[in-house]
Amino acid sequence: MTYFRWFSKAFPDDIGFPAFNLFWAATLFENNKITESLRKVYETAFSNTYLLDLIAGKEAKPIDKSELIGFENLDYAKQIYKGCIELITLEFQIYLTALIEDKGFTDNLNKYIALQKLIKDEPDGQMRSHLINESAKFEKATTGR
Numbered sequence: 095m096t097y098f099r100w101f102s103k104a105f106p107d108d109i110g111f112p113a114f115n116l117f118w119a120a121t122l123f124e125n126n127k128i129t130e131s132l133r134k135v136y137e138t139a140f141s142n143t144y145l146l147d148l149i150a151g152k153e154a155k156p157i158d159k160s161e162l163i164g165f166e167n168l169d170y171a172k173q174i175y176k177g178c179i180e181l182i183t184l185e186f187q188i189y190l191t192a193l194i195e196d197k198g199f200t201d202n203l204n205k206y207i208a209l210q211k212l213i214k215d216e217p218d219g220q221m222r223s224h225l226i227n228e229s230a231k232f233e234k235a236t237t238g239r
Contacts, residue, residue, distance in 0.1 A: 095125055109239075111165050112142035113174050116149075120186045133237045135193060139203055140233055143210075144171035149179055150191040159210035202236055 098118050101108070110118070119134030139146055144154040148171055161167045179187065193199050209229040216222040233239070 095121060098122075110137065110141065112138055112145050112171070113178055115141055116145065116178055117181065120182045123186050123189060124183065132193075133239075135190065136202065136233075136237045137239065140206055140237070142166055142171050143203065143207060144168045145175055145178070146190055146194050148172065148175035149182075149187060150194055152194075157207060157211075158214065159207055160214040161210075206232060206236075 098121060115134050115138040119131045119138055122128075122131035122134055135146070142165055143157060143159075144167075147154040154168055154171065156168050164170060182190075194203075206229070209225060209232065213222060213225045213229060216225055
């Protein structure tokens with residue numbers, strides 16, 4: 095917890111990467127900070143929409159959406175998910191598995207994915223800028239960042 099507090103103060107604009115966000119969420123969960131953990135789980139899901147499914151033992155299929163950063167794609171998730179499982183507790187893995195089945199969580203993730211699909215297919219211009227802003231607002235509302 096000390097490291098993550100320091101990191102958030104030292105790098106307030108850093109978006110992290112999927113495994114980092116996952117381990118931060120796990121640390122919060124293990125310290126009984128469930129609300130904060132949920133926000134980091136969303137950050138994890140938004141940074142890689144496949145990772146949580148793989149951790150839960152579900153099949154993940156490629157999604158035709160905006161994936162501009164190298165760690166947003168399915169291949170990356172497949173490379174790291176086993177290592178992630180080894181570093182989280184069984185209790186946190188069970189929590190994640192239940193969470194990704196929760197209607198509220200899946201609705202939010204599906205809304206995020208829908209926005210990313212629209213962004214991918216929209217050419218540069220006013221509408222694309224609007225969609226990117228809407229995505230950023232949604233992420234902030236969901237994650238608190």
